[in-house]
Amino acid sequence: MTEIKQEADINNSYKLYSQRAIGIATYIGGPIAAGWLIRENFRNLGNDDYGKHALAISILATFFIFAGIFSIPESVMDKIPNFIITLVYTGIIYLTVEKLQGKDIAAHQKSEGAFFSGWKAAGVGLINMVIYMVVILGYTFATPEASFDLEKYNDGIVQFQNNEKEAMELFNLLEAEKKEEAITFIKEKGINLWGKNILLLQKMNGIEGLDQELIDQNNQFIKYCQLRIKSYKLIYKALNEDTDRYHSELANIQRDITDILGIDQ
Incomplete structure (x- = not known):
């Protein structure tokens, strides 16, 4: 026995x-x-x-x-x-x-x-999706005829990825069931990091001569960050209230995120 x-x-x-x-x-x-x-x-x-x-x-x-x-x-x-x-x-x-x-x-x-959890797996998938999109865009526009500052744009993308990676640390805290740490992280870092990425993308849209396709893609990323902020606020409420009543709303946001990042583009 x-x-x-x-x-x-x-x-x-x-x-x-x-x-x-x-x-x-x-x-x-x-x-x-x-x-x-x-x-x-x-x-x-x-x-x-x-x-x-x-x-x-x-x-x-x-x-x-x-x-x-x-x-x-x-x-x-x-x-x-x-x-x-x-x-x-x-x-x-x-x-x-x-x-x-x-x-x-x-x-x-x-x-x-x-x-x-499926959330953690989805987080890994989303990070890889963003990387794929950056690689594809870089391949498409890394030509001698580029009419904008490609290095400046790439630097912005790298910063975007760094902020995203740090913000996604929330899901590791949730996976480890560190409730109080997750609440603090959302309040002090998580939402702010997504906000920084929105400002970063808006600044990148102002790069002189930036191709319209990249501007459109940046605007998709902005919507993605806005949805992340919305989801983090819901997770924050769920943790504070110790409830799962926001599960369906979070699932809907997750579907919107996958749509925005290119699953059905």
């Missing part, structure tokens, strides 16, 4: 990302987001080498996806709904997770082991 209890304790001593959570992250942030979460699962299962291989493969997969997309004539790409490509690689990742980790995840769930 003691041995059984000890085995259960071992199984419950770490967290994993579920297949559903990895699927969400993949849909939002692509193969690298999936590779990161699969790597974390392997590390927590004691297979760090497998984790490194999974991340490396996800990076290569992303490269080949981008290479394939850029090689397809624009006239053809215009006829393919964006969500089709996303659904295809999300489905492939889901089946890959089932093959590589399905048994371990099922066993962990059966032993009542803990899992990371």
Whole structure:
């Protein structure tokens, strides 16, 4: 009996990302987001080498996806709904997770082991999505004919990413169930960081000669930051009131965020 209890304790001593959570992250942030979460699962299962291989493969997969997309004539790409490509690689990742980790995840769930929240997985996906968009835009506009200060624009994007990464630390606090720290973080840093990003993007829109496509993209990022502020305020209220009554509102905001950042663009 003691041995059984000890085995259960071992199984419950770490967290994993579920297949559903990895699927969400993949849909939002692509193969690298999936590779990161699969790597974390392997590390927590004691297979760090497998984790490194999974991340490396996800990076290569992303490269080949981008290479394939850029090689397809624009006239053809215009006829393919964006969500089709996303659904295809999300489905492939889901089946890959089932093959590589399905048994371990099922066993962990059966032993009542803990899992990371879908919010954290979505956060990883969103960060990767922003990075992808920056890479694509950089590739598109990094030409000798650029009519604006590309270096200044890129510096702004780097600062945007740094602020976003710091602001997303909230989800690590929520995952660790550090309620008071999360409340303080939202009040003193989280909302302010998203506000800084809005001001930063507005300033970037003023760069002389900036292409209209980049201005439009910046405006999408501004809407994204505004939604983040709205969600952080709701999370703050939920934590203070110790309630889950705002769950549906937060879910709606999350859907709006994925739409704004390009899932259905």
